[in-house]
Amino acid sequence: MKGGDVEKGKKIFLKQCSRCHSLDAKAGHGMGPNLHGVVGREAGSVPGFHFSNAFKKSEVIWTPENLSTYLKDPRKHIPKNNMPYCCLEDPEDRRHIIAYIESELK
Template sequence: MGNAVNGKKLFMKMCISCHTTEKGEKHKIGPNLYGIMGKTCGTISGFKSTEAMKEKAIVWNEKTLNDYLEVPKKFVPGTSMAFSGVKKTEDRNDLIAFLATLK
């Protein structure tokens, strides 16, 4: 597991322009990620997910988030996420550790 404090810094740098993290906060271009761990992709209430996300139907956990964040368009072809990915394994682990605190 990574460092959640560093993960929050990385999130603020790389993800905050498209995602929110507080419970009940509105979606942006991307969905609110509060409570993301354990949710099935493409099912976030009030967010219009792509058909590709709905069809992928995986549950978000450390492994699936790691695979997705490495190269989103490779893991879910057809995703609308324009982000190219997080190259460093350590950075992905830190981001995932931060996302795991959102509950």
Template sequence: MTISRIAAILSMTLSLTVAANVAFAQGDAAAGEKLFKKKCASCHFFDSSGKKRVGPNLYGVVGRQAGTSPHFPYSNDLKEAGFAWNPQRLDMFLTKPKAMFKRTRMTFVGLRKPSDRADVIAYLSTAK
């Protein structure tokens, strides 16, 4: 492969990444908060208390290593994920949790609408 071909692929990847980030940045955090209360809050706290419900506390989850909220009994799939959550990965997980992690303990069907996922991710990104 020539250098210019590699450069072309790299710049394409970069612009795709930028485009994806722009799409997520357009999520509406206020709408996401409402959705979170309706669809996620029964299982997840989102505050700095560190308290958990059936699911781990999600405060600061964006940028956090997957499966590492203290004292939460994660599935092996989450424990062994080996990555930090970013908007792209959250989008994939929230689309259909079991498609990303077959044995996840998160018994939630997923958010079908891309804009709903963008809104919730925008809300999750508001943690200080």
């Protein structure tokens, strides 16, 4: 999952994800959990956010590949999760968003 365009990813994230999620390490949670540091983290494990049992029991580690699969179809990847968003079908858009998410850790 290499080669995504960070700037394109930022635009897509701001348009489609930022209503519910933040990447700012100092921000709290919104409707969805803060995604700062999500890559490498276990699903449903960030403190201070009330996750569904589906997330808590999923045992998913947020690798770039798992993030891509999840964004493609959240309810298929983690059935019975509470995320209302569905689906980012374009693999290039997913690659760009993940590149942006990863860039925010640097």
